[in-house]
Each structure stands twice: as C-alpha cells, then as structure tokens.
Amino acid sequence: MPGPTVRRTPRLLDRSTWPEARRIADILRKETIGGALLLVAALAALIWANSPWAPTYQDLRATEIGPAALHLNLDLATWAADGLLAIFFFVAGLELKREFVAGDLRDPRRAAVPVAAAIGGVVMPALVYLVVTGGDGVARGWAIPTATDIAFALAVLAVIGRSLPDALRTFLLTLAVVDDLIAIVIIAVFYTSQLAVLPLLAALVPLGVFAVLVRRRVRSWWLLLPLAFVTWALVHASGVHATVAGVLLALTVPVLPGTRAGGSGLAEHFEHRFRPFSAAFAVPVFAFFSAGVALGGLSGLSETLTEPVAAGIVAGLLIGKPLGILTATWLVARFTRATLDEGLAWVDMAGLAILAGIGFTVSLLIGDLAFGASGADQVKVAVLAGSLAAALLATVILRLRARLYQRIHEAETADSDHDGIPDLYQSP
Structure with missing residues (x-):
C-alpha cells in the first residue's frame, strides 16, 4: 500500500528552476551594467547642473x-521621457508577460509573494506621502514614491550582494517589474x-496590425x-x-514558440534585442536629462527637504x-502558513524591502507629470535624497549578512558531477 502523502510546508521565495535561474542571471547582468551607466549619467547631470556652465545644460x-x-x-x-522610456516599458512589459506565461510565476503560489509585495509597496508609500504632506494642494504627487527603479536597485545589489541567493534577486526583479x-x-x-479620443482610437489600428504580424512570428x-x-x-x-504605448505593444507579443517554430518565443527574441539598448542607452539618457538639479549648497538642500512634498517623497x-513590502509579504506568509526558504531570514527581506525604496526613473517621470516645471527641482532633490538614503541603509543591512550569502552561494554553485548544472537544481 502506498504510504501517506507528505505535505510539503509552503515556502516563500523558494528556489527557482535551473533554466529560470540562468535566465534571471542573464537579465541581472544586463540590468547591472545599465544601472552603473544610469548612476554615471545622473552624476554627470548633477555636476553639470551645479557648475558654472549650468545654463548650457538647461539649454x-x-x-x-x-x-x-x-x-x-x-x-x-x-x-527622453516620452520616447526612450517607452522602450524601457516595452522591455518591462515583455519581461512581465514572459514571467506569467512561461516563467516560474505562471504558478500562482510563486506569483503571490512578489505581486502582493509590489501592491503593498505601492499603497503604503502613497499613504505615507499623503499623511506627511497633509494632502492639501500637493496630493497629486502621491504616486511619486511608489516606483522601484530596476536598474538602480540591481546595480547597488550587484555591488553589495554578489553572493545573494537567487531567490532574493529574482524576488527583487519581479517585484520591480510588477511595480513598473x-x-x-x-x-x-x-x-x-x-x-x-480620436488619436487614441486611431492608435488601435497600427497596434492591431502589429499584433497580427507578431502573432504570425x-x-x-x-x-x-x-x-x-x-x-x-x-x-502621445x-x-x-x-x-503606455510601450506596454501595449509588449503585451501583444507571443511568449511561447509557434507550433512550427523551435527555440525561444518572439518575446524572448525581442527582449534580447531591446534590453541592452534600454539598459545601456534609453534609461541612462533619461537619467541625464532628468537628474540635473541645482542643489544650492547644504543650506539650500536642507531647506528643500523640509518642504512638505520633498518630506513626503x-x-x-x-x-x-x-x-x-514587508507587511504584504508577512500577510501572505500568515494566511498561507508559509515560511521563508531555508537559509533566508526576515532580516534579508527587510534589507531587500529597503533597497526597493530606490525610486529613480519612474519616480522622476511621475514627478514631472504631477507638478511640471514648477515643482521639478523639489521633486528631483527628494527622489535623489530618498533613493540614496535607501541604498545606503540597505547596504548596511545586507553587508551584515554577507557571510551567510557567501555560504548559500557556495552551496548553490557546487557541481560535484561537473555537468554544468549546480547540484541543488538536480533531483536527488
């Protein structure tokens, strides 16, 4: 007689499959390079905007x-904001669709945690912003602190957590994509x-033709x-x-290969083509044209950060x-009676949640839409200050866990049979 069925305790941030882990690693490498270029572009804009040649930057x-x-x-x-970021959102849309159609997140149990965390990471910052600002006259900026910058956050993560478990890296990437x-x-x-309405309805025509063509591969x-x-x-x-056009176009692209096609689907093909351009050019150029703000010295900086909008951001x-993020993740664990995967602790989640507070690209975009030129400098200073503080605080927490990360990394990369696949991704 067969023995009783053993129910496996649900795990949060469980290990990905080996093909998914390799795909995520490839994405992380490209986004990390893009994040480094983003930081360089933002720094160059800040230096130029605070130099004697600042008028030429504005010109x-x-x-x-x-x-x-x-x-x-x-x-x-x-x-840069309307055109190049459309490419960024096209790639994000491809990634999101691929995750839910062919990736590990097609399993609702895997998708629940990052999706819930992303929703919590949008709702709570908006509430905090409204509470801090009081909402009067500045409520329009509630969405500014809700976005996580994929490239910026992953660039920081690459520096401070090279041995970070794949599950946490995947969690941050997926959360940021859903966030976008x-x-x-x-x-x-x-x-x-x-x-x-007429241009919007007219956009359905080329969008529909595009959809038909990509469906035919x-x-x-x-x-x-x-x-x-x-x-x-x-x-536009x-x-x-x-x-928005970038996301709409991405959602029409098929993920799975056709019945007569071999290899990868069209979404993966486009992602490989456009992700390097998005990460290495589109986002850094947007950062260059958006991050340049006159800080006005320490006194001007402190004065700006005490303004309600800046303080709320x-x-x-x-x-x-x-x-x-932590509240949503805890609620998922509470109601599913799940525990963190072996080797992980809630302090790891805390560090990652703080790292998700790096809101740069999309935060600057929403700030411009919310307040325009009148509040641009205040929003930029607040987003830069908040993102930098989040990066530094996350660095302290995650670096304290460096030894644990190293042990996990050594276990995950062990390949005793030298077949190119780590032992943990093989069935016993």
Whole structure:
C-alpha cells in the first residue's frame, strides 16, 4: 500500500528552476551594467547642473528636434521621457508577460509573494506621502514614491550582494517589474489630464496590425518598427503618456514558440534585442536629462527637504516602501502558513524591502507629470535624497549578512558531477 502523502510546508521565495535561474542571471547582468551607466549619467547631470556652465545644460534640455508638422517638435528632455522610456516599458512589459506565461510565476503560489509585495509597496508609500504632506494642494504627487527603479536597485545589489541567493534577486526583479506595470497604469489613469479620443482610437489600428504580424512570428524590423512608432505617436497625441504605448505593444507579443517554430518565443527574441539598448542607452539618457538639479549648497538642500512634498517623497521611499513590502509579504506568509526558504531570514527581506525604496526613473517621470516645471527641482532633490538614503541603509543591512550569502552561494554553485548544472537544481 502506498504510504501517506507528505505535505510539503509552503515556502516563500523558494528556489527557482535551473533554466529560470540562468535566465534571471542573464537579465541581472544586463540590468547591472545599465544601472552603473544610469548612476554615471545622473552624476554627470548633477555636476553639470551645479557648475558654472549650468545654463548650457538647461539649454541642451530645451533643444527642440522633430517634425513640427506632426506636432513632434519636442525638446530633448521630453524625447527622453516620452520616447526612450517607452522602450524601457516595452522591455518591462515583455519581461512581465514572459514571467506569467512561461516563467516560474505562471504558478500562482510563486506569483503571490512578489505581486502582493509590489501592491503593498505601492499603497503604503502613497499613504505615507499623503499623511506627511497633509494632502492639501500637493496630493497629486502621491504616486511619486511608489516606483522601484530596476536598474538602480540591481546595480547597488550587484555591488553589495554578489553572493545573494537567487531567490532574493529574482524576488527583487519581479517585484520591480510588477511595480513598473502598476506605475504605467497609474500614469495612464491618474495623470492623463486631457484625453483626445480620436488619436487614441486611431492608435488601435497600427497596434492591431502589429499584433497580427507578431502573432504570425514576423520579425522584420522594417515592418514592425514603423507600426510601433505610429502607435507611439498616436498615443502621445491622445494625451495619454506615450510610455503606455510601450506596454501595449509588449503585451501583444507571443511568449511561447509557434507550433512550427523551435527555440525561444518572439518575446524572448525581442527582449534580447531591446534590453541592452534600454539598459545601456534609453534609461541612462533619461537619467541625464532628468537628474540635473541645482542643489544650492547644504543650506539650500536642507531647506528643500523640509518642504512638505520633498518630506513626503523621502518618507514614502524610506518608510512607506519597505513597510508596505514587508507587511504584504508577512500577510501572505500568515494566511498561507508559509515560511521563508531555508537559509533566508526576515532580516534579508527587510534589507531587500529597503533597497526597493530606490525610486529613480519612474519616480522622476511621475514627478514631472504631477507638478511640471514648477515643482521639478523639489521633486528631483527628494527622489535623489530618498533613493540614496535607501541604498545606503540597505547596504548596511545586507553587508551584515554577507557571510551567510557567501555560504548559500557556495552551496548553490557546487557541481560535484561537473555537468554544468549546480547540484541543488538536480533531483536527488
């Protein structure tokens, strides 16, 4: 007679499958390089904006290019925010769809934790911001501290936690991707002040043609890129932020290979093509045109950070973000009676949750949509200060766990039979 069924205790942040771990590692390498370039670009903008040549930086941002007849004679800063970030959100959309269709997160039990953490990491910072600011007259900025910057956070993680368990790395990446999807929904719903219906409806035509072609596994750039650009231009003309077009296009791309196709799906193909461009060019260029702000010395900096909007943003990133992520994760554990995977502890989760408080790219974008030029400097200073503080605090916590990470890393990379696959990813 068969023995009784042994129920396995549910695990939070359980180990990924080996193919998924290799894929995540490849993504992390590209995003880490992109994060380093982002930091360099942001630092260069800060130095230039606080140098005697600051007016030339502002002149460069205001330089207009593009066809005026199509109402696309935009300044370089707008091209970076509306155009280049659409590529960033296209890659994020591809990654998110692939995770839920073919990745480990197609299993609802695996998806529950990062999705819940992402939702908690959006709701709580918004509440903290509203409490700190009082909401009067500045409530429009509630979404600024809700976003996690993938490239920035992973760049910090690469420096301080090379031996960090794959489960935590995957958790941070997935949380940030879901975070970005929520952010784009927030942008589309709450930051569309004037909606032109006809261009928005017209955008469905090239979007539909694009969808039909990719469903038929067409990869010809000379067909797809013009359709993508027309879709982007029409969404831009509608008043909806143009980055929404990037996500819409990504969601039409099939993840699984066709019945006659071998190898990877079209989503993975596009991701391999566009992720390096997004990480190494699109996001750093946006950071360069967005991060340049005159700090005004220590007195000016401290004065800015005491303003309600700035204080609300910093509190949202430093307090709201980790509190929301940890609370949501704990609730999932509480109601599913799950425990953290072996070798992990809640202090690891705390460090990771604080690291998720690095809100740069999307936070700056939402800040610009919320307050425009009138509050740009205050928002930039607050986002930079909050993100830097989150990075430093997370570094302290995670570095204290370095020895544990090293032991886990040695166990995970052990390959006693020298077949190229770590022993932990093989069945006993």
